[in-house]
Amino acid sequence: MQRKIFIFIFSLFLMAGCVNVEKEAEDHFRKGEELEANGNFAGAISEYGIIIYKYSESSLVEKAEKSKADCEKEMEIEKTVSIADILVNEKYNDAGLFILRDLINKNPGSYISGEINKRIDSLTGNQAENSLSSAMELQKKGKYIEAIEAYNKILQAFPNSKDKDQILGYISQCEDEIGRQKTLGAQQKKQAEEERKKKELELAEKEKAQKELKKKQSIENALKSLKEKTK
Numbered sequence: 001m002q003r004k005i006f007i008f009i010f011s012l013f014l015m016a017g018c019v020n021v022e023k024e025a026e027d028h029f030r031k032g033e034e035l036e037a038n039g040n041f042a043g044a045i046s047e048y049g050i051i052i053y054k055y056s057e058s059s060l061v062e063k064a065e066k067s068k069a070d071c072e073k074e075m076e077i078e079k080t081v082s083i084a085d086i087l088v089n090e091k092y093n094d095a096g097l098f099i100l101r102d103l104i105n106k107n108p109g110s111y112i113s114g115e116i117n118k119r120i121d122s123l124t125g126n127q128a129e130n131s132l133s134s135a136m137e138l139q140k141k142g143k144y145i146e147a148i149e150a151y152n153k154i155l156q157a158f159p160n161s162k163d164k165d166q167i168l169g170y171i172s173q174c175e176d177e178i179g180r181q182k183t184l185g186a187q188q189k190k191q192a193e194e195e196r197k198k199k200e201l202e203l204a205e206k207e208k209a210q211k212e213l214k215k216k217q218s219i220e221n222a223l224k225s226l227k228e229k230t231k
């Protein structure tokens with residue numbers, strides 16, 4: 001009888017211990033979630049780690065392991081963003097932009113996806129502005145075909161650019177100018193042809209007049225010679 005009572009009391013003790021373990025594990029998990037929600041991934045990892053290693057019998061271990069892995073992934077993402085920022089600060093914008101785009105494509109649901117997208121928008125905006133300035137410079141220099149090619153490249157690279165309508169307007173201006181130059185060129189060509197024909201006609205008339213003058217002079221000389229012989 002005493003043995004049964006002892007076993008019963010010991011069982012109650014174990015159950016109480018299990019209850020305490022589960023409650024403490026829940027407290028750590030709740031704290032880990034709060035830290036994770038606030039972006040404190042290192043702190044969250046610490047709380048989830050306590051559950052995994054100290055309360056290994058808890059039913060929350062599996063969830064803690066998954067949450068810990070998620071936090072570790074977020075910390076790696078933050079490190080990668082920092083690398084991209086360094087590259088951009090060193091004027092390697094293309095490399096930084098490539099890293100950020102690859103990062104957001106692989107981790108669209110990241111805690112800092114909003115910040116990553118802001119960086120991408122900023123970089124693409126700067127690139128678009130620089131490219132637009134170069135294209136406008138070509139247009140100012142009268143290199144309209146090259147300018148159109150540059151404008152189209154901007155639209156291909158940045159289809160959602162805020163300057164899209166403006167760029168399309170510049171392309172239209174270049175096309176109009178090319179058309180005007182072609183029309184002007186055709187007119188100039190026609191005018192040049194008319195001038196050439198006019199000069200050829202003037203030259204032909206001049207040569208004809210010279211021939212007639214020579215012929216007249218030849219006749220006059222022949223008559224004069226004939227008169228002298230008949231004297």
